[in-house]
Amino acid sequence: MPQTHIRFDWAIKKLLRNKANHVVLAGFLSELLGKQVKIQSILESESNQQAEDDKLNRVDILAENDQGELILIEVQNSTEQDYFHRMLYGTAKLITEFLEKGDPYSKVKKVYSVNVVYFPLGQGDDYIYQGKLDFNALHLEDKLGLSVNQKKLFNIKEVSEIFPEYYVIKVNNFNDVAKNALDEWIYFLKKSQIKEEFKAQGLAEAKENLLVDSLTEEERANYVRFMENRRYEISIIEGSRSEGRIEGREEGRLEGREEGRIEGREEGRLEGREEGRIEGREEGILEEKVNIARTFKLKGIDIETIAEATGLTREQIEKL
16 A cells, blocks of 8 residues: 655645755656756745745745756646636746846746646646747748757757746546656656656655655644645535535526526527526526635635635625
């Protein structure tokens, strides 16, 4: 039976910032990026300050490798509708933060945005996605590349090497079958377990250093509280969603039938029923979000976190 290890997001908050554990982080990034990564340092920026409140549903860590590239790793636990926008904001902020005033644009640092998400972000059935920028021709079958001089001057081969590169790991889409070294890491992200046969870079060190049993008494108490908060958040969200779906369906049926009757007399029953169903579904979705927000608010969770989890505006939440 595989031993249980510390969840990756808690490790980011507490353990992976230590130099002794940089090899764990470097191993994960090497397997993901497909190149050898050596962590030069863990940096602090406005975008990755540690929060004291363990109830926050996301954590992040900013690393610089030995080539001067920036790698921002974020772990997001609950639904955030504008998460793609925040990915863009995070990379843009890092680019401006680390370009010294007066430096030429050639000093812009390469940024990798690595996003480990435990919620159904967007539409897509795979569990790993990569986003890179290419300039494709609108009329000819070619793409805009670097000149020979630019390649020599900047020591790069492709324009995409300049721009931010994005990775999205949809952990819950993984089918638990590890077919390669990167899959072994995804298995760990999902299960917090490392099988004996796993050989991926960094997992041997993670196996030793990230065991729950190796924590001090105080660390274990903090970790137990952290996990309870995770389960508590999931329970609230799932419970509120279920309640919202039930209420939304019931209201949708009633309103759909009523509107169907009225409009059916005037414009035809079929059209009325269809519009009733659509409006019912929309109101059901909104009701679900409102129920989640109301429950969060009663539990004392801050408005910013509620807005991130539900997609409602601050004004809507304050009125509840």
